[in-house]
Amino acid sequence: MCGIAGIWGQTEQTNVEAMxxxxxxxGPDAKGIFTVPNGSGILGHQRLSIMDVDGGDQPIYSKANTQAIIGNGEIYNYPKLQPELAKKYKFLTKSDTEAVLHLYEEKNTTAVGELDGMFAFAIIDDNKFIAARDPIGIKPLYYSEKDGNFWFASELKAITQFCENVEEFPPGHFFSSETGFSQYYSLPDIPPELDANVDELLQEIRETVEASVVKRLMSDVPLGAFLSGGLDSSIIAAIAKKHKSELHTFSVGIAGSKDINAARLVSDYLGTIHHEYIITPEEAIAKLPEIIYYLESFDQDLVRSGIPCYFTSRLASEYVKVILTGEGADELFAGYTYYKDIPSDDTLHRELRRSVNSLHNINLQRVDRLTMAHSIEGRVPFLDLKMIELGQKVPAHLKLKGTPPVEKWILRKAFEDILPEEIVWRKKEQFDEGSGTVDLLTETLKDVMNEQQAQQYQKEHPDIKLRSAEECYYHQIFMKAFDNPDALLTNVARWAETRF
Known part of the structure; x- marks a missing residue:
């Protein structure tokens, strides 16, 4: 996990250094810069050392030094790619990013479709520039085209200090300076198997989730797991603990919150090395400017869930450098309350697919920004591509089942024998609800912006469609957090506006 930045075109190195x-x-562990000899491009890399800690600094170069790569993320099929590539190319590191470079040398841009992982990378190849982002958009990338130059970086704030018009680099795409943007992946539209055998589906879910978790245990540094005590994080922790003799788990919440108590129960049951942190109202409010700065959003739902994510990441950073987290399960298996209001199975199936497609600039943005704010790497096993395809195959009536409907029924059923019953069948609560953040904010924010002040603020910003006094306050902080906030605004996704 790292930060990447650069410019393809004539520019000053000081611009990339500022980015x-x-x-x-x-990436506080190391930094590197590559400047094309003729001045046509610069690559900059901030490294968080995860794989090949001592030898994997970037940029990484081809044998002839005609190509250079910088990357952010992890390539999980690196162990499979490396042996075959090593027959033709000499590996100078044990970094998974080097495998991307050699695969590109071998197959040009078609190499992108063979990568299994979460990534954003850029390659300079003589007089050509290539950049790519992973299929779902787990890792971030933004760009701007200004004065004939192509600017790019892992976060908006890096580019907006120089450019007014910044856009999100679309997931599942690569960019070539010769041909522009090309799509190499789109989420397949797989119809549900309405006549599927339930027992076979349960087995397939168990095997696929376990394989997804095990794949993401790849690390040369300490690894742990977020543990809210909810179903998704508990499943991941249970599987990880099965394959690791020692597993650190982390939970936060206000005093007496449901997540804190449930996480203790799961940790005791699994035998993890558990850590928890109690959030106070005063600390949460004091940290909001920092949270919003790193999050690069004022969306009410995203900030709410960002608060516990920030504190959990801060806690985890004291013990590990890699963290597993449960994002994606709600979108695959109908975990949110509003899914119960959808009138038909067909509509629910379409909405779940849309939900997965929209994760890149909402929940995945939160996970990336707030783990990276504390220099740790977040991994999301439920968003493995095989897991996403399987999720679509499962009929909607097996995701919401019973009267009243039980959310994520089939996922619960698949893992009911490896966790305590009260955890498996615990009522779904979002991160901000279970941790007590919603209750904390409801009371505390009354003192910083009342309804009358919020109505006036909404009139001053009519184009933003601010939903509440709470969101007005977040927007106010957002506008003060950046030197050029207007350049970020067009990239702020609104979770509430993305529903069916």
């Missing part, structure tokens, strides 16, 4: 400085939290 790198703004994202140093993403």
């Amino acid at each position: 790198m400085k703004s994202i140093i939290h993403r």
Whole structure:
């Protein structure tokens, strides 16, 4: 996990250095810069050392030094790619990013479709520039085209200090300076198997989830798991503990919150090395400017869930460098309350698919920004591509089942024998609800912006469609957090506006 930044075109190295400085939290362990001899491009890299800690600094170069790569993320099929590539190319590191470079040397841009992982990378190849982002958008990338130059970086704040018009690099795409943007992946539209055998589906879910978790245990540094005590994080922790003799788990919440108590129960049951942190109202409010700065959003739902994510990441950073987290399960298996209001199975199936497609600039943005704010790497096993395909195959009536409907029924059923019954069948609560953050904010924010002040603020910002006094306050902080906030605004996704 790292921060990448660069410019393809004639520019000054000081510009890239300034971009790198703004994202140093993403990679404080090392930094590197490559400048094309003729001045046509610069790559900058801030490294968080995960794989090949001592030898994997970037940029990484081809044998002839005609190509250079910088990357952010993890390539999980690196162990499979490396032996075959090593027959033709000499590996100078044990970094998974080097495998991307050699695969590109071998197959050009078609190499992108063979990568299994979460990634954003850029390659300079003589007089050509290539950049790519992973299929779902787990890892971030933004760009701007200004004065004939192509600017790019892992976070908005790195580019907006120089450019007014910044856009999100679309997931599942690569960019070539010769041909522009091309799509290499789109989420397949797989119809549910309405006549599927339930027992066979349960077995397939168990095997696929376990394989997804095990794949993401790849690390040369300490690894742990977020543990809210909810179903998704508990499943991941249970599987990880099965394959690791020692597993650190982390939970936060206000005093007496449901998540804190449930996480203790799961930790005791699994035998993890558990850590928890109690959030106070005063600390949460004091940290909001920092949270919003790193999050690069004022969306009410995203900030709410960002608060516990920030504190859990801070806690985890004291013990590990890699963290497993449960994002994606709700979108695959109908975990949110509003899914119960959808009138038909066909509509629910379409909405779940849309939900997965929209994760890149909402929940995945939160996970990336707030783990990286504390220089740790977040991994999301439920968003493995095989897991996403399987999720679509499962009929909607097996995701919401019973009267009243039980959310994620088939996922619960698949893992009911490896966790305590009260955890498996615990009522779904979002991160901000279970941790007590919603209750904390409801009371505390009354003192910082009342309804009358919020109505006036909404009139001053009519184009933003601010939903509440709470969101007005977040927007106010957002506008003060950045030197050029207007350049970020067009990239702020609104979770509430993305529903069916």
